[in-house]
Amino acid sequence: MSKQSQVLKGQRFRKALEDSGLTGAQLARILDLENDQNITNWKARGVPAYMVGEVALTLIVEREWLEGKDVPMRTPSTERNPPPPANGSPLYVLELMSPWDSGTPLEADEVELRLYKEVEVLSGPGKIPRKEIQEVTGPKLRFSRATMSSCGVDPSNAVFAINHSNSNHPLILSGATVGIDTGMTRIVDGEMYAIDHDGHFRIKFLQRTTSGIKLKNFNSIKFADEDYEFDQIMAQRFVILGRIFWWSSIRPLTAPPLI
Incomplete structure (x- = not known):
């Protein structure tokens, strides 16, 4: 060079x-x-x-x-700010949401994320059921490439899953959909990760320790920290699936109060 x-x-x-x-x-x-x-x-x-x-x-x-090539610093998919309003029009306008289903074509800036969930499989001579985290066919989630780019996520590494725990309530509600960057499995202290813990899907804040890993919860009052040493991590099929970069959930009128 x-x-x-x-x-x-x-x-x-x-x-x-x-x-x-x-x-x-x-x-x-x-x-x-x-x-x-x-x-x-x-x-x-x-x-x-x-x-x-x-x-x-x-x-x-x-x-x-x-890399030093003769191309723009950003394109529409990596642009940070919206264009300025024209003719004095308001900068922000509320628009109706556009419903879509599995038959609606993807927009140019959209990608479909795969769904991962806990499944029960049979293994061994006695066909003993056990849990595994697998990609499943069925529903897909549409997601903006620009949003993933702003989170530093390669669309090919993005998957989604459903949270079924209250350990991070009310930050992430039970039933919430979470986006997972499977390309980011290195532990950054204080970041939240999706974990395959012996076939069980878990969402935890991770912190490295001198002897292993500490699992922390947003709902720390009801859910205590968990410490795992390296030999326990290996023995318990502990796999970091990726960093949680997005989450969302619906709010039915019949849902319990948040506070």
Whole structure:
């Protein structure tokens, strides 16, 4: 790589970082880097090839632009702000929701997410039932590529599942739909993850410890922290499915009070 190319890539990384509103330390934490020195190096030489995709998704810029190519910094799918209003029209207008079903064609900026859920399977000579987390056929969830890009999620890594626990009430209600980034399984302390715990789907805040992993809940009054050492993690089929990047739920009139 030429010196001129390194300088250009470094300049573009500095611009993208400044435009994102993140500090170097914050970006290093999001990317799970060991220290801030990587960020300092990238400001001078640009982002290395093996990290440029993840950095582009995180900073919401085009990957090719970050690589120093002659392309726009952003396209409509990575644009942060809406265009300015024309002719003095209001900036925000409430519009009716457009209903859709499985037969409605996808829009250009939409992708269908796969559904993952707990299923009971038969295994072994005696066909003893056990739980597994599997992709199932049936309903799909439509999601905006631009929204996933703003969350640093590659659409090919996105799946969804249904929460059936009150451990994170009222942040995430029982019955809520959650979006999972299966491309992000590294533990960033304080982030929320979907877990396959011996075939059971669980949503927990994860924190690394010197001997293993701590599972924490938003509803910490009713649900105590759980500590697992490395040998327990291996023995209990403990798998991090991915980071929770989105959640939503309906609110029926007959639902119990939130507070």
